[in-house]
Amino acid sequence: MAVAKNTICLWYDSEAEAAARFYAATFPDSAVTGVHLAPGDYPAGKAGDVLTVAFTVLGIPCLGLNGGKAFTHSEAFSFQVSTEDQAETDRYWNAIVGNGGQESACGWCRDRWGISWQITPRVLMEALAAGGGEASRAFAAMMEMGKIDVAAIERARRG
Template sequence: MTEDKLVTCVWFDRGQAREAASFYASVFPDSHVGAAQNSPADNPSMAAGGELTVMFSVLGRPFLGLNGGPNFTPNEAVSFMVLTDDQEETDRYWNAVVGNGGVESDCGWCKDRWGFSWQITPRALMAALADPDPAAARRAMEAMMTMKKIDIAAIERARAGDSAGA
């Protein structure tokens, strides 16, 4: 991994950073697990020599996974938003996150098994919500509010005003 000036540190419970990084790298393209750093001294989370951090990337973005212990847990204040190009890609990412110990939420949000929130967001949804026709954008938003995983065809039907298919 190149020397990036800004790397997001993601806090995991003891020993889970590598497991999560490996999972993310198996699901998302342009992702990999990089170098690890062992703890040079005992600390509240581990004894000296334990894996303290692991570098990884998701969709080309750098992260540092910190095996920090149970002191802090993820919440919805920070999430990973993955923009998708079609329903197949939306389904694949959603099913991978939810199907491996994750949990569905509303409006295209889900959590992975480590508690991190993901927004699996079709570009078609973003376009519908930004439609210059306020009524079309409202219909798309209202349709989205009824969904867990985003259904692009249903969003497009709502945007077009097809109430029979929405």
């Protein structure tokens, strides 16, 4: 079994496997690569429960840990997903929010397990990187949005 040198570990109450399977079904280059049962009882569960789930999200190795209610997620950690167009932006945003997630501001949303996602169209990142008035206009437009509207960002870039 190959083990990645660096893996993101995400703490879940008890639904790491459901989360991993949702990510694998939603994003390309994503998969569940292992489900591991607890060899003994632990504070949040008992022997035989799913303890960890190995998975990838967009090629990034992750480990879901069913650790119980001791810790919760915050926006201090998020996955940023670069999208090519409005259709791809809508697809990911709608999948996350439509599966019990929550909308937030400026392209952010949260899945039903509490993980934050930035669904960020490439055109927005390019506008911000351009600097000057183009960046200022795109930034102001973004600040008024939940899900990013690609056409509105393109209009803001042009002034």
